[in-house]
Amino acid sequence: MFAALHFPDLTVMAALRASPGSHGQPCAVLEADVDPGAILEKVTLALQAVNDAARMTGISAGWPLNRALVRCPDLKVLAPDPAGEADLLRQLVEAAEGITPDIEVTAKDTLLLDLSRTSSRHAARLADLEVADAWPLHVRAATPDLARLAVRHESCHGRTVTPRKIAALPVALLNFLPDGAALLPLLKDWGLATLGDFMRLPRQDLTSRLGPQAGSWHDLLHGKTCRLLRLHRPPESMAQSMDFEEPLSGTEPLVFAFKRLLHALCARLAARYVAVKALKIVFHLERGASFAREIRLPEPRVEEGELLRPIQVLLDSLKTGSSATGLSLDVETTLPTAAQRDWFIRQLPQPERWSDTLAQLEALLGPGKVGIPVPPLSHRPDDFKLLPADGHSPADRAGFFPANSLPLRRFRPVAPVMVAADAHPRQPRPLALLTGPCRGQIMETRGPFRHSGHWWDPGTAWQRIEWDVRLANDQLLRLAFTPPDQWVIDGLYQ
């Protein structure tokens, strides 16, 4: 199944973007770029396109300007905007890429889509495509050229056409086929009014009189030929960006914006048979500020929903402080088979779900709160690292052994206390804890253990003396003295 997408007024739309003051008025674009002030000298030029308001007055594309001005004296004649047309076509292609990567740009306002690899759910999006606040017309057919012809006639819009249905359309539609304009006057002279009249002519006689081109048209209208599309090559870069007309602050509109970007992204991924390894997002904020986030996926993904889920989690946890005026999305790709499941390696049952959960935990607890702990190699207190818990290979830090057998329940931050100690200035010996969460006489001590580090750098040098102590109530704790006079409890042994 194929589909044709068509923007009937793309030329006028592009021209109107250049002169927004003419919105709502009858407008037309001439075939050639002329100076609007010199219209009177160019009155015989034909109209290239008209908008709905002009069409309501009875004029249409192809009319000479002088005749159109007689019918509609208020007609605004706009200069063509080729750059704007190209931009609209690019947007149309981007929107269509969300449905299928197999696209042919047939004309500057018409696309052909191959729906053979597209699910019915995706194909249903044809009716909802929106480009520049307008909805392109679409038609489906068994062959691409049938769809291309039918989309030019309003009675077929939104439908699936067959050779039988197309027979009722006017023969003038052949004008949109290559070399159609040359034979059309002859066919009209023969008295043919509809495509059905043409289709009923014997093919062999038609070919012998008009040449092989007429025979191929005959086959085309009967749905006997189904050519391959001349596929539109998507841009090499996966990067996309979007500027918002109004700054967005809520999560929901941003999700919609990401959905739109992911439509095109997934089509590009499918066209190149690659998968996403990491999403790189840049939020452009008001006053020119911007910040970037990177989402690494546990396994390569290509599905739109699977890519959107981690983005939604990110957006839920996002606190930008100001509204977003635009966003950019780029991806790091890899082969889809790069991380397929291996029978002989232990893996998480649902790594994509694990990734979501980790992102939700980060949103709940903040960054740096979840991970696989790695003890320090130095003796600096509480100097640990957290490795990401999403399946990255853990660092091999073999060689570190804990100082003693009992695990410490560490206070964060450490609890400063007042300690009664003997008066030795360099190595005070604790006798009792006077304040803090654990108080009492110290019955037994183990130590002192002297630790220091970074002595070569006065800015970061540290030094402490530690004791393991037992209080009168049998609590075991680690006490530390930091010169010149600070005592802290590092934690309890349990």
Add this chain to the structure above:
Amino acid sequence: MAAAVIEQLRKQLREKFPQAHAASPLVGGETASEQPFDPAYFPEGAISEVIGSGLGLLVTGLLGEPREVSPLPDFILVDGGDQFDPASFTPEACSRLVWVRCGTAAEMLKATDLLVRDANVPFILLDTCGIARRDLSGIPASAWWRLKLAAATGNCRLVVMSPVAQVPCAAVRVALNARLGLEDLELPRRELVARLRVVPERMKRVKG
């Protein structure tokens, strides 16, 4: 008679293959599932509760003393008061653990709920010892029941470590009794863990 023959056979095998028939660390007829330091001790799809003193040794016993870094975590520690000390363990033992650092009781419960529902790592230790007693008693019973249902759905082992009993729907509740002194800091961990006394208070096994 048959038992004597089997015993004789075992003896011969032990003599012939001494390494394969080395003495098991579990003695006295105990099976692995009777040790609280074996994950299988705690029932699947239920909440268990461990109370008393020596809770740090429970984590030590569960992590064990592996010789190699684990490629994937086996346990999740939801640390209610952010009191876990990585420096008390070897890197190989730490690699078996995902550490979730919470600051409040609400954060702790929400994080546990997310992880229990995720069920990618189906053994979760919930350490409530660092939470203030007032906050801990403010946790409604419905929160524990909710976690119990989530654990049952995800077939997850959820073990709550707390100073006093507080989980009304705990399928298994055991009390640890570790009389620790400063001299114990010098002992090997294996000895300390073996010395830990475990007193079952509630053993309601979940059929599964």
